[in-house]
Amino acid sequence: MPPIIAGRHKRKVRFPAANLQPPNIISTPAPAQQRQSQQKRPGNKYPSPLKPAKSGNPSNPPRMASPQEPRPGIPALFTQPPPIRDPLVTETIELQDATLEKCLDFLKGLHISQKGSFNASGVPALQRDDHIAYLYDSLEDYPEGFVAMDASRPWMVYWALAGLTLLGEDPTRFRERVLGTLRPMQNPTGGFGGGHGQISHLAGSYAAVLSLALVGGEDAFSLVDREAMWRWLGRLKQADGGFSVTEGGEEDVRGAYCAATIISLLDLPLALPHDAKKAREAGFETLTDGLAEYLSRCQSFEGGISGSPGVEAHGAYAFCALACLSMLGPPEETIPRHMNIPLLLSWLSARQYAPEGGFSGRTNKLVDGCYSHWVGGCWPLLQSALDGKPQPSGTPSTTVGNLYSREGLDRYILGCCQSPRGGLRDKPGKSPDSYHTCYVLTGLSATQHHHYRTTSSITSSEKFASAFSWHSSPVRGEDNVYDKADRLVAFHPLYVIPHQAAANMRLWCEAQPVAT
Amino acid sequence: MAESYANDPEWANITPIELDDGSESGAMPLATIAYPTEYLEATSYLRAVMAANEMSERALKLTKDVISMNPAHYTVWIYRAKILLALDKDILEELNWLNGVSLKYLKNYQIWHHRQVLISSKTHFPTMPPKEPDFLMEMFAQDSKNYHVWTYRHWLVRHFKLWDSPRELEDVEALIKADVRNNSAWNHRYMLRFGPRDDVPDAGMVNAGNADISPEEKGRLPVVDEDSVDAELKYAQEQILRAPENRSSWWYARGVLRAAGRGLGEWEEFVGRFVDGNVVKSSHAVEWLADVYGEGEKGKAVEMLTMLKEKYDPIRKNYWDYRIQQLGEVA
Numbered sequence: 001m002p003p004i005i006a007g008r009h010k011r012k013v014r015f016p017a018a019n020l021q022p023p024n025i026i027s028t029p030a031p032a033q034q035r036q037s038q039q040k041r042p043g044n045k046y047p048s049p050l051k052p053a054k055s056g057n058p059s060n061p062p063r064m065a066s067p068q069e070p071r072p073g074i075p076a077l078f079t080q081p082p083p084i085r086d087p088l089v090t091e092t093i094e095l096q097d098a099t100l101e102k103c104l105d106f107l108k109g110l111h112i113s114q115k116g117s118f119n120a121s122g123v124p125a126l127q128r129d130d131h132i133a134y135l136y137d138s139l140e141d142y143p144e145g146f147v148a149m150d151a152s153r154p155w156m157v158y159w160a161l162a163g164l165t166l167l168g169e170d171p172t173r174f175r176e177r178v179l180g181t182l183r184p185m186q187n188p189t190g191g192f193g194g195g196h197g198q199i200s201h202l203a204g205s206y207a208a209v210l211s212l213a214l215v216g217g218e219d220a221f222s223l224v225d226r227e228a229m230w231r232w233l234g235r236l237k238q239a240d241g242g243f244s245v246t247e248g249g250e251e252d253v254r255g256a257y258c259a260a261t262i263i264s265l266l267d268l269p270l271a272l273p274h275d276a277k278k279a280r281e282a283g284f285e286t287l288t289d290g291l292a293e294y295l296s297r298c299q300s301f302e303g304g305i306s307g308s309p310g311v312e313a314h315g316a317y318a319f320c321a322l323a324c325l326s327m328l329g330p331p332e333e334t335i336p337r338h339m340n341i342p343l344l345l346s347w348l349s350a351r352q353y354a355p356e357g358g359f360s361g362r363t364n365k366l367v368d369g370c371y372s373h374w375v376g377g378c379w380p381l382l383q384s385a386l387d388g389k390p391q392p393s394g395t396p397s398t399t400v401g402n403l404y405s406r407e408g409l410d411r412y413i414l415g416c417c418q419s420p421r422g423g424l425r426d427k428p429g430k431s432p433d434s435y436h437t438c439y440v441l442t443g444l445s446a447t448q449h450h451h452y453r454t455t456s457s458i459t460s461s462e463k464f465a466s467a468f469s470w471h472s473s474p475v476r477g478e479d480n481v482y483d484k485a486d487r488l489v490a491f492h493p494l495y496v497i498p499h500q501a502a503a504n505m506r507l508w509c510e511a512q513p514v515a516t
Numbered sequence: 517m518a519e520s521y522a523n524d525p526e527w528a529n530i531t532p533i534e535l536d537d538g539s540e541s542g543a544m545p546l547a548t549i550a551y552p553t554e555y556l557e558a559t560s561y562l563r564a565v566m567a568a569n570e571m572s573e574r575a576l577k578l579t580k581d582v583i584s585m586n587p588a589h590y591t592v593w594i595y596r597a598k599i600l601l602a603l604d605k606d607i608l609e610e611l612n613w614l615n616g617v618s619l620k621y622l623k624n625y626q627i628w629h630h631r632q633v634l635i636s637s638k639t640h641f642p643t644m645p646p647k648e649p650d651f652l653m654e655m656f657a658q659d660s661k662n663y664h665v666w667t668y669r670h671w672l673v674r675h676f677k678l679w680d681s682p683r684e685l686e687d688v689e690a691l692i693k694a695d696v697r698n699n700s701a702w703n704h705r706y707m708l709r710f711g712p713r714d715d716v717p718d719a720g721m722v723n724a725g726n727a728d729i730s731p732e733e734k735g736r737l738p739v740v741d742e743d744s745v746d747a748e749l750k751y752a753q754e755q756i757l758r759a760p761e762n763r764s765s766w767w768y769a770r771g772v773l774r775a776a777g778r779g780l781g782e783w784e785e786f787v788g789r790f791v792d793g794n795v796v797k798s799s800h801a802v803e804w805l806a807d808v809y810g811e812g813e814k815g816k817a818v819e820m821l822t823m824l825k826e827k828y829d830p831i832r833k834n835y836w837d838y839r840i841q842q843l844g845e846v847a
Binding site for chain 1: 533535536537538539541542543544545546547548549550551552555559562563566585586587588589590591594597598625629632633660661663666667670674694695696697698699700703706707710711712717718719720721724725726727731732734735758759760761762763764767768770771774775796797798799827828829830831832833834835838
């Protein structure tokens with residue numbers, strides 16, 4: 001059993017300060033310490049973890065347990081460099097080569113730091129207890145070097161609770177502590193800030209609402225001032241249909257996804273509140289008017305989806321946009337109506353690299369474990385859209401099947417992303433953090449389940465019926481490369497919490513309508 | 517901050533609002549941070565002046581102090597922008613200071629929104645501050661794919677209508693020359709050439725976001741300047757020749773042809789140079805041919821997709837299988 005931290009016993013988390021670095025895709029903060037070590041240094045163009053490896057350098061001896069031969073059970077696809085290589089070397093290729101070099105020993109199952117037993121597919125076991133201990137630790141005290149996380153504490157709570165839930169732990173034991181932590185972050189004018197006295201932010205509010213859903217119960221649900229939340233969302237709604245993330249802050253696709261999540265989980269009124277000035281002037285009547293059209297404008301010529309119109313396609317925003325569209329209506333209607341599907345499929349599929357097996361967030365960027373969720377999480381939504389109208393029964397409908405390589409992703413996650421002392425990471429050579437731990441595990445869980453919808457929804461409301469009609473069943477088959485013991489809990493593919501947690505919050509809120 | 521606010525006469529009339537970490541509820545708060553004393557004190561004064569919506573010099577100084585300790589504190593940036601505009605401060609001086617902060621904290625994105633808020637003030641900046649492109653190139657020298665900087669640069673183009681500014685294209689070309697795989701630079705080039713101009717809402721492609729237009733039509737220009745299209749196609753071919761296995765340049769070319777409403781077929785001869793029997797120099801060329809053949813010669817299209825599936829891009833096997841199956845359904 002992992003250590004349980006209880007009572008008022010406090011201890012320091014064990015990871016060093018410079019390492020807790022979520023790529024700030026959806027989180028608000030950017031830790032101050034990061035990157036300082038990456039300032040220009042003469043003769044060292046790259047930060048050390050990415051410095052291109054030189055073969056035969058005596059100061060850099062190979063750290064392999066044995067010569068190059070991979071463990072049995074690993075296809076050559078996951079141990080050989082790609083078949084075509086351009087002679088022209090640029091920075092992109094240098095970084096890609098260095099990453100490949102770092103990953104190969106892990107993919108072959110040969111790196112000295114890899115723990116536990118390897119199965120017949122040559123894949124190491126999930127170090128479940130280590131990850132559980134890591135996440136429990138991540139809920140306790142941080143040293144002062146973590147001050148940059150001061151605007152992201154709702155996230156710290158969500159990432160740890162979500163990760164623990166995936167690993168089979170019971171998050172409800174944290175209910176009182178979650179309520180105590182989040183209460184001072186809520187503003188009387190609606191929404192949650194990143195901490196006490198900080199203005200409300202859609203990302204922080206999203207993390208807070210999901211954390212409350214995870215611990216569940218009337219006390220948690222009633223903590224949210226839903227009427228004030230609704231009014232605040234009205235003030236964030238922009239004339240182009242999207243949402244800014246704070247009053248006076250930037251507008252992007254995160255905002256759209258976080259807002260749709262909050263509106264649908266909390267059963268907020270759809271009608272625009274009186275003081276939704278910009279949205280009313282634009283002729284909108286509801287919080288969701290124009291939102292899908294805004295997302296449509298975020299599809300780039302590559303086919304992927306960007307953070308705001310006109311910018312480069314990016315995996316994290318692709319998930320936010322597709323999940324938001326899948327809340328706004330049945331994905332087989334909303335996604336083809338607003339996205340060019342062939343372009344989107346091609347771009348999304350190209351995010352998976354070999355031999356790494358993991359996903360990159362953008363064209364010509366490196367694989368990163370967190371995209372196991374942001375990119376991996378797009379697949380069930382797109383596949384469901386392609387499958388068309390759901391079947392009445394509870395059994396999975398006929399399906400286009402699975403359009404990416406589950407095996408590749410599983411190998412990357414279990415082989416490359418597990419940190420030797422617990423926690424999961426971006427890639428070998430990086431330190432773990434709770435952000436990556438949460439989203440790498442979410443990605444692993446998604447590979448282990450079929451996500452499908454039926455015609456019955458837990459909500460009787462028409463608007464979000466589809467969003468609450470998702471089910472999951474375990475993927476069974478000979479070709480799974482992970483062991484039975486490494487199965488994780490299934491998450492709702494839109495809300496990124498267990499299905500039941502989403503249903504409980506929605507149903508409780510439906511029973512207490514917001515007075516407008 | 518050497519001196520504390522509590523001992524400073526300038527702050528004597530302010531009652532700081534202490535941090536409420538929720539521990540009064542009796543439950544131990546989660547994910548707490550052992551804040552440095554100076555940070556705790558400064559943020560308690562920040563809460564107090566923000567509660568009073570104070571627009572003053574001392575509040576401005578306080579925001580700088582908090583930023584120096586935690587630049588990821590989004591609240592303090594938004595408050596600072598309000599004060600700067602309310603007190604009509606020298607915005608160029610603010611930009612100079614921001615340049616240093618931006619270079620120090622490369623991944624921070626509060627800074628970029630702050631910059632956008634300030635520069636969007638038409639009274640201060642009827643035209644773009646002339647040194648913006650130089651500073652952005654300095655940022656790109658540190659990280660040529662920095663998403664926040666590119667997002668900001670895209671906003672600059674829209675805001676100051678810089679689509680045809682020679683400097684924009686020069687910078688993009690310099691970055692692509694330095695690294696032909698810089699996809700962010702390719703995206704910027706596409707937006708300069710084929711993105712929506714100021715008579716329509718911003719979008720990644722023209723014809724997007726209008727419910728009456730099918731997503732199939734996204735990216736297709738209503739009026740095409742064929743000379744410009746031909747020049748872009750020539751540029752793309754030159755870049756493809758430098759590195760044939762580079763997705764960025766191939767997909768740029770696809771975007772150009774889509775914008776012009778021209779098919780992939782016109783490149784069949786060029787593309788064929790990269791797929792010569794058993795010698796394949798580019799998986800993107802194979803995919804291109806599959807798309808060209810898919811229009812009529814389905815057997816050959818399947819052959820191309822099978823090559824991708826079996827040899828050149830097998831991690832995407834399920835996707836290639838789906839594409840093969842789609843061909844069957846269409847046939």
